[in-house]
Amino acid sequence: MNKQILLVERPVxxxxxxxxxxxxxxxxxxxxxxxxxxxxxxxxDPAMRGWTKDVRSYIPPVGLxxxxxxxxxxxxVKVNNHPNFKLGDVVTGIGGVQQYSVTNGKGYxxxxxxxxxxxxYLGTLGMPGMTAYFGILEVGELKDGEVVVVxxxxxxxxxxxGQIAKIxxxxxxxxxxxxxxxxxxxxxxxxxxxxxxxxENVNAGLKQHCPKGIDVYFDNVGGEILDAALxxxxxxARIVICGAISQYNSETTVKGPxxxxxxxxxxxxxxxxxxxxxxxxxxxxxxxxxxxxxxxxMKSKEDVYEGIENFNETLHRLFNGQKNGKLIxxxxx
Amino acid sequence: MNKQILLVERPVxxxxxxxxxxxxxxxxxxxxxxxxxxxxxxxxDPAMRGWTKDVRSYIPPVGLxxxxxxxxxxxxVKVNNHPNFKLGDVVTGIGGVQQYSVTNGKGYxxxxxxxxxxxxYLGTLGMPGMTAYFGILEVGELKDGEVVVVxxxxxxxxxxxGQIAKIxxxxxxxxxxxxxxxxxxxxxxxxxxxxxxxxENVNAGLKQHCPKGIDVYFDNVGGEILDAALxxxxxxARIVICGAISQYNSETTVKGPxxxxxxxxxxxxxxxxxxxxxxxxxxxxxxxxxxxxxxxxMKSKEDVYEGIENFNETLHRLFNGQKNGKLIxxxxx
Numbered sequence: 001m002n003k004q005i006l007l008v009e010r011p012v013x014x015x016x017x018x019x020x021x022x023x024x025x026x027x028x029x030x031x032x033x034x035x036x037x038x039x040x041x042x043x044x045d046p047a048m049r050g051w052t053k054d055v056r057s058y059i060p061p062v063g064l065x066x067x068x069x070x071x072x073x074x075x076x077v078k079v080n081n082h083p084n085f086k087l088g089d090v091v092t093g094i095g096g097v098q099q100y101s102v103t104n105g106k107g108y109x110x111x112x113x114x115x116x117x118x119x120x121y122l123g124t125l126g127m128p129g130m131t132a133y134f135g136i137l138e139v140g141e142l143k144d145g146e147v148v149v150v151x152x153x154x155x156x157x158x159x160x161x162g163q164i165a166k167i168x169x170x171x172x173x174x175x176x177x178x179x180x181x182x183x184x185x186x187x188x189x190x191x192x193x194x195x196x197x198x199x200e201n202v203n204a205g206l207k208q209h210c211p212k213g214i215d216v217y218f219d220n221v222g223g224e225i226l227d228a229a230l231x232x233x234x235x236x237a238r239i240v241i242c243g244a245i246s247q248y249n250s251e252t253t254v255k256g257p258x259x260x261x262x263x264x265x266x267x268x269x270x271x272x273x274x275x276x277x278x279x280x281x282x283x284x285x286x287x288x289x290x291x292x293x294x295x296x297x298m299k300s301k302e303d304v305y306e307g308i309e310n311f312n313e314t315l316h317r318l319f320n321g322q323k324n325g326k327l328i329x330x331x332x333x
Numbered sequence: 334m335n336k337q338i339l340l341v342e343r344p345v346x347x348x349x350x351x352x353x354x355x356x357x358x359x360x361x362x363x364x365x366x367x368x369x370x371x372x373x374x375x376x377x378d379p380a381m382r383g384w385t386k387d388v389r390s391y392i393p394p395v396g397l398x399x400x401x402x403x404x405x406x407x408x409x410v411k412v413n414n415h416p417n418f419k420l421g422d423v424v425t426g427i428g429g430v431q432q433y434s435v436t437n438g439k440g441y442x443x444x445x446x447x448x449x450x451x452x453x454y455l456g457t458l459g460m461p462g463m464t465a466y467f468g469i470l471e472v473g474e475l476k477d478g479e480v481v482v483v484x485x486x487x488x489x490x491x492x493x494x495g496q497i498a499k500i501x502x503x504x505x506x507x508x509x510x511x512x513x514x515x516x517x518x519x520x521x522x523x524x525x526x527x528x529x530x531x532x533e534n535v536n537a538g539l540k541q542h543c544p545k546g547i548d549v550y551f552d553n554v555g556g557e558i559l560d561a562a563l564x565x566x567x568x569x570a571r572i573v574i575c576g577a578i579s580q581y582n583s584e585t586t587v588k589g590p591x592x593x594x595x596x597x598x599x600x601x602x603x604x605x606x607x608x609x610x611x612x613x614x615x616x617x618x619x620x621x622x623x624x625x626x627x628x629x630x631m632k633s634k635e636d637v638y639e640g641i642e643n644f645n646e647t648l649h650r651l652f653n654g655q656k657n658g659k660l661i662x663x664x665x666x
Binding site for chain 1: 389390391555560574575576577580586587588589590591592593594595596597598599600601602603604605606607610
């Protein structure tokens with residue numbers, strides 16, 4: 001049997017248990033050209049909150065009654081005549097919140113040589129890491145020696161953004177919630193500073209740590225922190241709009257950035273990104289980051305919870321911040 | 334004597350008569366290397382409202398007690414040993430709201446050959462035209478055949494933006510206030526459509542006239558119209574932040590664009606601009622637009638009022654929309 005989480009109601013505000021249904025499905029027979037993947041790990045990402053909303057976006061919303069969409073890592077346990085995958089292959093894909101997925105392989109990628117702990121392939125070597133890599137280097141057009149600020153600094157994306165910027169010789173200031181996360185970001189990941197937005201004034205912190213202003217601000221959170229960063233950009237700054245976790249559960253209008261006219265004053269650029277656009281180049285980024293991880297130039301941390309039945313309460317950790325690294329749910333038993 | 338308008342109080346909301354003082358100053362003797370310009374025309378521009386504010390911006394604020402900053406057009410009436418200017422030269426510059434300016438020539442440009450009515454050199458061939466030209470072509474990265482939307486479409490900048498886009502083979506939709514302006518934009522300037530934001534629903538109008546979405550939105554107004562455009566952009570759209578006239582007299586916080594996450598969904602870019610950055614290329618743009626005007630491919634309209642003592646009430650026309658083309662004040666007597 002295949003335990004799976006279905007979306008049965010569209011969440012209003014923070015998702016409730018009753019928005020989901022734990023379902024026991026039969027595993028269907030494989031058609032010609034299909035594989036069966038036993039999924040070990042499910043990636044829990046802020047973007048999932050957006051996928052539950054019935055709005056025009058970069059990807060269609062998850063339909064009511066459908067398996068909730070999620071990034072996954074697993075092993076091929078059955079093959080019916082597939083040209084690219086064989087038994088035992090480790091694969092990542094968008095397998096959804098379930099224990100098994102049947103697929104023709106579209107959107108799945110084989111992890112060619114597993115050099116690092118498996119969970120890293122959902123974090124630094126998975127979608128969050130790809131987002132960070134292409135977001136800061138391509139969208140942010142990072143130049144050596146610039147001043148970089150990243151929110152969600154202890155998170156799966158932000159922690160990689162900051163570490164890449166450090167490798168490129170930049171001054172890096174993180175913004176994170178709580179002393180422990182800030183200590184981690186500075187002491188373990190090597191950021192130059194970290195502002196604890198729960199206990200410090202972000203405007204004052206940015207003024208202190210970026211006396212000459214910000215060249216690149218990588219935004220994962222939106223809201224007042226985006227405004228604070230906008231108020232501190234320097235000439236020709238780039239703002240990467242990667243996410244807005246502070247706004248995802250908002251039941252009212254999204255808060256737009258009041259300081260957006262700072263873009264005019266400073267000839268700044270604010271640009272949105274979706275990682276899927278870089279799919280053809282994931283391998284390039286993964287090889288580079290495996291190298292950095294193996295050389296000890298970069299660190300990855302995952303926070304793994306267990307049990308598909310704990311999906312909703314584990315998901316909440318994305319929004320209340322009670323997690324410690326890339327949030328992952330182990331669903332194999 | 335030199336009649337001039339001094340800024341004596343920082344306006345709160347719409348500028349009041351008492352924020353200004355009409356002053357009669359002596360015309361000073363020229364130092365070596367200086368010229369005296371008799372100013373015929375003063376350009377009244379939305380940016381002036383920003384220059385009265387004591388905030389960090391792309392240019393220092395006008396000091397209290399100083400002559401109000403403004404773009405100007407005039408003639409050189411006296412020269413004390415200047416290498417570049419001679420008696421009778423027609424010059425544009427930032428001469429301020431006064432009848433005469435004494436200058437060493439820095440920031441002044443000679444109009445080499447006056448091919449068009451003088452007032453056009455403060456409009457389509459002046460700063461607003463330069464803003465439009467570099468804004469749509471460089472910042473907006475306009476490509477032939479795209480769908481362009483411009484707010485303030487009947488204004489000095491917007492009217493030029495739309496006409497350039499038409500020359501480039503684009504579909505152009507204007508947004509303006511009132512039926513007369515919309516008729517002008519469509520019937521005289523050749524835009525494909527114009528939405529009257531005072532009497533029509535802008536969201537509905539954009540949906541109707543841009544069924545496939547917007548490639549470039551040129552924003553002069555901010556506020557709800559910026560949000561409506563953001564809600565309608567297509568993939569890889571560019572939004573040029575040129576101004577935000579709906580917000581300049583706001584006594585509360587600027588309204589940030591709630592729909593900014595549309596930049597993420599559509600991988601859009603929002604970029605601010607200040608025309609001064611293109612000063613070295615003004616001549617290129619002016620020659621091109623003189624050509625278009627002479628060929629009848631472009632039209633320019635100025636709305637000229639008279640009398641420096643009418644400065645404040647004429648300035649209000651920028652904000653209440655009671656003007657008909659580029660707003661100019663004739664100050665020579």
